[in-house]
Amino acid sequence: xxxAFKDPRSPHQKIAAELRRxxxxxxxxxxxxxxxxxxxxxxxxxxxxxxxxxxxxxxKSEGLLEGLPGKGVYVRQHAQQSVEPLAxxxxxxxxxxxxxxxxxxxxxxxxxxxxxxxxxxxxxxxxAEALGLEDGERAVLRRQILFLDExxxxxxxxxxxxxxxxxxxxxxxKRIRGGTPALLDSMGFPPREFVDELSSEIPTEEEVxxxxxxxxxxxxVAFRVVYSDAQRPIEVTLMTKAAHRYRMRxxxxxx
Numbered sequence: 340x341x342x343a344f345k346d347p348r349s350p351h352q353k354i355a356a357e358l359r360r361x362x363x364x365x366x367x368x369x370x371x372x373x374x375x376x377x378x379x380x381x382x383x384x385x386x387x388x389x390x391x392x393x394x395x396x397x398x399k400s401e402g403l404l405e406g407l408p409g410k411g412v413y414v415r416q417h418a419q420q421s422v423e424p425l426a427x428x429x430x431x432x433x434x435x436x437x438x439x440x441x442x443x444x445x446x447x448x449x450x451x452x453x454x455x456x457x458x459x460x461x462x463x464x465x466x467a468e469a470l471g472l473e474d475g476e477r478a479v480l481r482r483q484i485l486f487l488d489e490x491x492x493x494x495x496x497x498x499x500x501x502x503x504x505x506x507x508x509x510x511x512x513k514r515i516r517g518g519t520p521a522l523l524d525s526m527g528f529p530p531r532e533f534v535d536e537l538s539s540e541i542p543t544e545e546e547v548x549x550x551x552x553x554x555x556x557x558x559x560v561a562f563r564v565v566y567s568d569a570q571r572p573i574e575v576t577l578m579t580k581a582a583h584r585y586r587m588r589x590x591x592x593x594x
Contacts, residue, residue, distance in 0.1 A: 431517035
């Protein structure tokens with residue numbers, strides 16, 4: 340006999356989970372108004388007013404809902420966004436901004452990046468293996484936060500083989516016009532292919548602080564390896580996003 344399963348979460352957590360799913364799947368699209376507190380209390384089996392308020396506050400802290408004084412509670416614009424990684428891989432044409440900025444503009448958003456630091460490091464084991472580095476061989480690490488409409492949305496850690504980029508602007512503590520793909524392309528290492536591994540993980544303290552995450556919110560982590568000609572690995576990037584705010588979209592040919 341199968342064991343009966345009981346959801347151990349509190350009532351407000353269960354209500355928040357259901358509303359969150361309705362928002363992320365588009366049943367409650369951006370700009371839509373939620374029912375009144377009384378209507379929500381009835382909808383969810385006569386729960387207390389405080390239970391509804393706790394559920395709504397959770398979703399407000401996650402950036403999915405916003406309260407407009409005298410009007411009600413609404414689903415925020417850009418509550419969840421689809422990200423198509425290929426759009427950010429193509430090197431920017433000379434004179435064009437970093438793809439993060441140009442892609443944001445297409446969605447009527449303002450994108451910007453903040454470079455946190457640049458340093459030469461012994462990379463983590465999985466990064467070294469992906470880049471084909473020997474034990475003790477060093478790489479350049481560039482850390483940055485990406486913003487949309489002044490909200491921190493992604494923490495990135497990008498690694499490049501030191502023997503590939505030494506003596507270039509990659510080691511300078513300033514942003515690179517057009518982004519690192521444009522620089523690598525100009526060096527004769529155009530990105531030809533990338534491989535992503537996606538996972539949902541519990542955030543580290545660094546990620547919670549950098550992305551201003553609400554309590555108990557998991558993150559979506561993409562481990563990306565970028566290859567140039569002859570399958571040469573030229574970059575490994577770990578990209579961390581709030582899991583409830585994004586979905587990844589891939590267009591793959593069927594052979």
